[in-house]
């Protein structure tokens with residue numbers, strides 16, 4: 272099968288601009304100690320520049336103001352802007368707002384509900400509204416959403432939601448929460464859940480706390496990027512706050528996560544490359560035990576392995592993106608699962624090696640590596656833990672195989688069959704050699 276990830280020269284020019292813009296305009300902001308509100312003020316002119324270039328919210332289809340780039344080009348773009356935690360914010364595709372906008376757009380199409388656009392989608396895209404995605408619960412395994420226990424019961428023209436969620440990223444600064452709840456307990460779990468838009472000001476919504484985490488162990492409540500624990504107690508929303516048809520929660524979650532995983536993986540590659548660049552620079556700069564670090568075989572192995580692993584992850588991710596563009600997300604399911612765990616592991620390993628090469632400097636907050644290391648650890652958990660994706664790949668792979676009491680490659684059995692198959696030739700050989 273031929274693979275073709277080539278992009279046109281005009282897009283290559285845009286990528287070159289994005290690389291320069293990210294390095295020169297976005298990287299410096301990382302070093303300033305600013306509140307989220309101040310960051311927004313500082314990046315406003317940069318966002319305007321991105322809009323002028325037609326690159327704002329590029330993940331959405333053109334009719335919604337996006338670019339219609341397709342996953343290969345979007346992936347290449349995410350690799351560049353994912354180098355910095357502020358990149359997605361400057362380009363109008365930061366999580367969870369970008370995924371939520373995609374979800375709303377899919378729900379809008381499924382039900383022909385154009386009011387969704389004006390009420391929630393456009394404010395999200397304009398950055399005047401913030402959102403959270405509230406699916407994971409503390410008391411049920413998030414890795415198996417069939418266990419979801421939050422309920423939504425129809426009562427007249429309203430839905431009544433009850434449940435407890437946590438790790439709703441940005442939940443404590445959000446205006447709306449997209450809540451996944453069981454709306455039909457009698458249906459198969461994959462058809463029994465739905466998504467609802469819940470404004471945070473709705474009575475019964477309580478933001479219990481922001482959860483301290485490796486992101487921020489002594490978390491300060493209400494900061495952008497926190498992960499909230501939220502209770503929903505008899506929360507009533509109008510019937511039109513249901514997104515997509517009733518029972519489409521899983522379908523919408525998949526629609527949200529498929530492209531999102533490609534973008535994540537490409538952003539991880541941008542981060543990996545940044546850690547890799549730091550590792551190579553340090554290896555050439557630090558002298559110990561009679562030579563530069565670059566001359567120690569262990570460090571050379573780390574550089575060589577990291578480069579090979581990043582190269583493999585990049586090709587795998589671009590191939591998954593290419594397949595998704597051609598055949599859709601469902602056809603690329605195995606490829607998307609593979610890049611999730613492979614990409615997350617590469618990210619983690621490259622940052623870990625780079626941090627090690629820098630010694631105590633790597634562990635210190637004088638370099639971005641310690642923060643990158645903490646964020647990289649989460650990549651193996653969010654968007655479904657790696658083990659679940661490995662399970663998907665193994666299960667799908669095993670469908671192509673059949674059990675065999677005697678291994679197919681068992682040499683004595685094969686030799687017997689070969690003797691039968693070539694009996695005539697073998698007889699002639701024996702006679703000739705006699």
Ligand SMILES: Cc1cc2nc3c(=O)[nH]c(=O)nc-3n(C[C@H](O)[C@H](O)[C@H](O)COP(=O)(O)OP(=O)(O)OC[C@H]3O[C@@H](n4cnc5c(N)ncnc54)[C@H](O)[C@@H]3O)c2cc1C
Pocket residue numbers: 367403404405406407408411412413414415437438439440498649652653654655656658659662
């Ligand atoms: C930084 C961060 C941000 C997040 N943001 C959000 C958000 O915005 N909204 C939201 O709803 N959720 C969010 N989450 C939650 C995330 O999606 C869940 O943590 C994830 O789905 C795993 O669920 P769980 O934590 O309940 O782990 P569990 O389901 O309890 O799994 C625990 C562990 O069990 C193992 N395991 C699970 N299944 C299998 C299996 N089949 N085979 C072998 N081992 C297995 C894995 O090692 C797994 O890590 C976020 C999480 C993090 C870390």
